[in-house]
Amino acid sequence: MAQVYERAALIGLGLIASSMSHAMRRAGLAGEIVGYARSEDTRQIARDINLCDRVCDTAAEAVKDADLVVLCVPVGAMEAVAREIGPALKPGATVSDVGSVKTAVVEAVAPHLPANVHFVPAHPLAGTEHSGPRSGFAELFDDRYCIIVPVEDSDRAAVDRLTDLWRGMGARTEEMDAEHHDLVLAVTSHTPHLIAYTMVGVADDLRRVTDSEVIKYSAAGFRDFTRIAASDPVMWRDVFLNNKEATLEILGRFTEELFALQRAIRQGDGDHLHDYFTRTRAIRRGIIEAGQDTDAPDFGRSKPRKGDITGG
Numbered sequence: 067m068a069q070v071y072e073r074a075a076l077i078g079l080g081l082i083a084s085s086m087s088h089a090m091r092r093a094g095l096a097g098e099i100v101g102y103a104r105s106e107d108t109r110q111i112a113r114d115i116n117l118c119d120r121v122c123d124t125a126a127e128a129v130k131d132a133d134l135v136v137l138c139v140p141v142g143a144m145e146a147v148a149r150e151i152g153p154a155l156k157p158g159a160t161v162s163d164v165g166s167v168k169t170a171v172v173e174a175v176a177p178h179l180p181a182n183v184h185f186v187p188a189h190p191l192a193g194t195e196h197s198g199p200r201s202g203f204a205e206l207f208d209d210r211y212c213i214i215v216p217v218e219d220s221d222r223a224a225v226d227r228l229t230d231l232w233r234g235m236g237a238r239t240e241e242m243d244a245e246h247h248d249l250v251l252a253v254t255s256h257t258p259h260l261i262a263y264t265m266v267g268v269a270d271d272l273r274r275v276t277d278s279e280v281i282k283y284s285a286a287g288f289r290d291f292t293r294i295a296a297s298d299p300v301m302w303r304d305v306f307l308n309n310k311e312a313t314l315e316i317l318g319r320f321t322e323e324l325f326a327l328q329r330a331i332r333q334g335d336g337d338h339l340h341d342y343f344t345r346t347r348a349i350r351r352g353i354i355e356a357g358q359d360t361d362a363p364d365f366g367r368s369k370p371r372k373g374d375i376t377g378g
Contacts, residue, residue: 078138084202
């Protein structure tokens with residue numbers, strides 16, 4: 067694949083940014099990769115493992131002369147970073163992000179970008195429960211979706227160029243508007259994560275079940291809940307605070323479905339349960355047919371599977 071950007075700057079050096087660096091190097095998509103992280107320890111680790119060609123001590127320094135700037139920080143930190151880098155951005159540069167929420171990111175970032183800069187938000191639907199600059203790997207985005215979310219005045223050439231980058235890193239791409247993205251992710255990611263956190267919390271609260279029993283007798287369903295619930299707490303705090311309306315809407319619908327299932331179990335309504343589980347099993351089959359998971363024994367997860375989605 068040909069080089070897409072001469073210089074790319076990654077602001078924040080966690081799982082997604084480190085995987086982007088590895089994926090861009092694998093395909094030769096950037097002439098130079100520059101990185102910045104708020105933590106001095108993180109910056110030093112990035113230097114030690116040669117994660118980027120250069121690691122800078124300020125975000126403004128990192129974005130200087132960059133053709134692409136990707137904000138890989140928690141949603142709650144986006145506005146402060148955008149304010150800091152705005153004056154240092156190169157005219158004609160593209161600014162993107164990898165946030166799990168899009169409406170709030172657009173509202174936080176856009177006002178701080180100069181008019182001569184292209185803003186093209188994005189969201190790769192890939193992740194693991196691990197974080198930090200050592201956690202990334204080039205294959206994270208392979209055959210996973212990245213949602214490109216152009217804003218009202220996004221330059222078409224800039225959108226196409228960013229799309230080429232994500233495809234070069236192995237991802238499939240789709241375009242959505244910000245509001246629709248946030249509703250879709252509330253269904254497919256945000257609410258399931260909240261349910262997983264809740265289920266693990268319920269197990270912790272049930273003092274009749276000791277900690278050792280929960281750990282020792284964890285069946286596959288509970289193991290998957292704990293895997294999801296191991297995700298970065300700062301990221302997920304910001305996701306729920308910034309996608310409040312969509313998440314609450316889906317939680318309301320979930321609660322209605324849960325009450326209906328409770329009623330069916332209480333009344334011994336086997337037909338309702340059978341019909342419901344048949345319909346939902348078809349959705350699982352659709353996910354496998356779409357190539358977004360496997361039907362291998364134990365879902366192929368006897369060992370952690372690269373690219374398993376636990377991030378936003």
